[in-house]
Amino acid sequence: MILRLYVLSDLVALCLAASITACTIPSLSEPWPHLHSETPSDTCSGPAEIYTMLPTPKKGYGLFATRRIARGTTVILEAPLVVIQPPPLTLGQGYEISKMLDSLRAEFAKLSPPNQKRYLALHAHVFPSEEGKERLMPILRSNAFNTGTGLGLFPIVARINHSCRPNAAYFWSERLGRRVVYAGRDIEEGEEISISYIPLLKTTKEREQRLAQYGFTCECEACEASRGGDSRSDDARAEMQVMLDQLESEVLVPPGEGLxxxxxxxxxxxxxxxxxxxxxxxxxxxxxxxxxKLAATTHGRSRRWEEGAGWALRSLEIREMADEHSAEAMEMRQMAPRFILESKKYMGEGLC
Ligand SMILES: [Zn+2]
Incomplete structure (x- = not known):
């Protein structure tokens, strides 16, 4: 079997605020229970931070809010410990792992002993064919995120557990060379911080297949509802994917003329x-x-400029949560005033 690596997805490929944790990278916990190699005694003992690492009943350790975290707050801002450049990606098949191992070994060899320890302390889901073999690739496969064109390992972000209805979102900031995790909605004190490892506009079955590489079955509220016979979330996600694909392709075609x-x-x-x-x-x-952004674009195509500007500003607000200087934020920052100007022009034309 050729093992292939699916990278934790940059879903909307988007999205800084402040509050980098004062904690040094904790060299501890595994996200899942069966592979603990270090104990939580290594946890950060610095000043109170917005999150802390705690054991969970079924998922090993996770990050939990130590106070209410307002929507848009940066939870983590982290540089990768290791980055490797993968071979070309075959769509739907992931990366061929054998081609990446040599470069991974070379990058690992460059790490200081403490950083090698941090790397090796991370969770690895090991396939049967990998039993007893070196853990470098299983660890990368289980924890890697995109870093633009590369694959990176982020020891703190790697501690955040998955949910199919996460309360936090993340973004690779090329400008900062950091992965940013920010609160996608208000997160209550004591609530576990979650992100998604996979694209979410999929049914529970499809999500289970994608999550198999990490070696766990998601028990988030969306998955549990579906297993309990409530298909509403699955149906909605499948419909959203179709609508999203259609809209993304239709807005690429210039609008026509006539009724x-x-x-x-x-x-x-x-x-x-x-x-x-x-x-x-x-x-x-x-x-x-x-x-x-799509709503802004569709309104703009019909010269409904004011409404379009409103949607562009809403998109900008989210982009700024991740990185106010990102290309995505700049795009929305340009779109909103352009629509407002068009709106004024349009009104002027109507008066003439
Ligand atoms: Zn789930």
Missing amino acids: MAEKKEEGLIKNSLRLVDMVEEEVLVDYYAQVY
């Missing part, structure tokens, strides 16, 4: 607003900026 074209554009607006409602109802914080 038929106007009707089509009205349909796009309607669909984009329905998609926003569905994403918000399912609380898929990773997708907010993307669907708000």
Whole structure:
């Protein structure tokens, strides 16, 4: 069997604020219970931070809010411990691992002994064919995130457990060379901080397949509801994926002229607003900026400038939570005033 690596997805590929943790990287816990190699006695003992690492009943250790964390707050800002450049990605098949091992070994050899220890302390889901073999690749496979064109290992971010309805979102900031994790919604004191390891517009079955590489079965509220026979979340996610794909491709085509074209554009607006409602109802914080941008775009295509500007500003708000200087934030910062200017022009034309 060729083992392939699926990277924890940069879903909306987006999205800084402040509060980098004062803690040094803790050299401890495994995210899942069966592979603990260090004890929580290594946890940060510095000043009170917005999160702490605690054991969970079924998922090993996780990060928990030590106080209420307001939406948009930066939870973690972390540079990768190791980065490797993978071979070209075959869509749907992941990366071929054998081609990456040599570069991973070379990068690991460059680490200081304490950092090698931090690397090796991380969780690894080991496939049967890897039993008894070196853990470098299983650890990378179980914890890697995109770093632009590379794959990076982030020891603190790696401690955050997965949820299919996460309360935090993340973003690789090329400008900062850091992965940013920020609160996608308000997180209550004591609540576990969660992110998603996979694309979320999938059914529970599809998500289970993608999560198999990490060696656990998700028991978040969305998965449990589906297993209990409530298909509403699955149905909505499947529909959202179809709508998102359609809208993303349709807005690439310039709008036409005439009544038929106007009707089509009205349909796009309607669909984009329905998609926003569905994403918000399912609380898929990773997708907010993307669907708000789509709503801005569909309104702009129909010269509904003011409404479009409003949606662009909502998208900008989310982008700024991650990195106010990111290309995505800049795009929205340009779109909103452009729409407002067009709106004024349009009103002026109407008065003439
Ligand atoms: Zn789940």
